Amino acid sequence: MTPSAKLAELGLTLPSVVPPVAAYIPATQTGSLVYTSGQLPMVNGELPSVGKVGAQVTAEQGKDLARTCALNALAAIDALVGLDNVVRVVKVVGFVASTPEFTGQPGVVNGASELLGEVFGDAGRHARSAVGVAALPLDAPVEVELIVEVAAS
Numbered sequence: 001m002t003p004s005a006k007l008a009e010l011g012l013t014l015p016s017v018v019p020p021v022a023a024y025i026p027a028t029q030t031g032s033l034v035y036t037s038g039q040l041p042m043v044n045g046e047l048p049s050v051g052k053v054g055a056q057v058t059a060e061q062g063k064d065l066a067r068t069c070a071l072n073a074l075a076a077i078d079a080l081v082g083l084d085n086v087v088r089v090v091k092v093v094g095f096v097a098s099t100p101e102f103t104g105q106p107g108v109v110n111g112a113s114e115l116l117g118e119v120f121g122d123a124g125r126h127a128r129s130a131v132g133v134a135a136l137p138l139d140a141p142v143e144v145e146l147i148v149e150v151a152a153s
Contacts, residue, residue, distance in 0.1 A: 002083075002084045003074075003083045003084055003086060003119050003120055004083050004084050006118070006119050006120075006121075007074075007083075007119055010118060010119070012071065014071065014074060014075040014078055014083070015042075015043070015044075015071060015072060015075050016075065017072075017075050017076050017079045018039060018040065018042045018045075018072050018075075018076075020037065021040075021137055021138065022137075024037050025037065026039075026076035026079070026080075027073075027076040027077055027079070027080045028080075029080060029081060029150070032087075032149050032150055032151075032152060033090065033147055033148070033149055033150070034077055034080060034081055034086075034146075034147070034148050034149075034150055035145070035146075035147050036073040036076045036077060036145050036146045036147075037076070037145060038093075038095065038143040038144065038145045039069045039070075039072040039073040039076065039143065039144055039145065040069060040072070040136070040137065040138065040140040040142075040143055041065035041066070041068035041069045041072070041140060041141070041142055042068075042072060043068060047138055047139070047140055048065070048068075049061055049065060049141055050138070050139040050140065050141065051097075051139060051141060052097050052098050052099050052102075052141065053096050053097065053098040053099070053102055053104075053105075053108055053141050053142070054098045054099035054101065054102030054104075055099050056141075057141040059102075059104045059107055059108055061141075062096060062108035062111070062141050062142055063107060063108050063110060063111035064111055065108075065111065065140075065141055065142045066094055066096075066108055066109050066110070066111030066112040066142045066144055067111035067112060067114070067115045068111075069094075069111075069112055069142055069143060069144035070092075070111070070112035070113075070115045070116060070144055070146070071115065073112075073144060073145065073146045074119070074146075077146070077148060081150050085150045085151045086120065086123070086148045086149070086150055086151075087123065087148075087149045087150060087151055088120065088123040088124075088125075088126075088148065088149050089116050089120055089123065089124050089125070089126040089146060089147075089148050090126060090127065090147045090148060090149055091126055091127045091128065091129075091146070091147040092109070092112055092113060092116065092126050092127075092128040092129075092144065092145070092146055092147075093128070093129045093131070093144070093145045094108070094109030094112055094128070094129070094130045094131065094142065094143070094144045095131050095132075095133050095136060095142065095143040095144075096108045096109065096130065096131070096132050096133065096141065096142055097132075097133055097134070097135055097136045097139070097140065097141050097142070098132045098133070098141075102132065103132075105130040105131065105132045106130040108130070108142060109128065109130035109142075109144070111142075112144045113126070113128060116146075
């Protein structure tokens with residue numbers, strides 16, 4: 001089953017590509033790799049939640065937001081090379097704006113990782129970093145970037 005068909009089966013549609021909030025592009029390709037810029041959990045041009053995980057945002061809300069970030073990253077990939085050209089997910093980097101005592105960043109970033117597994121199956125298994133940070137752009141609680149391998153064109 002293609003990634004696009006799997007998304008449809010999951011009842012998900014790719015959103016419009018989130019416009020950059022600074023001087024960068026949403027995704028770029030070099031060779032067989034596509035790198036996305038860090039994607040915020042924007043929905044219809046808005047952040048559904050702001051603040052720190054462990055304070056204004058719960059870990060479960062953060063996990064849902066990380067899933068949204070991954071969906072936004074898939075939209076950026078789709079716009080650049082077509083989602084169905086993805087051979088495998090190589091790496092995920094998740095940033096979690098969190099309180100100093102919060103140590104559940106891996107669980108939050110699982111929101112992105114689990115979505116990628118649902119969409120790509122075994123090809124969605126990836127290397128990953130989940131990093132706690134003091135703040136993210138626009139006071140977003142989570143940001144996710146992807147590296148994927150695509151089929152030779």
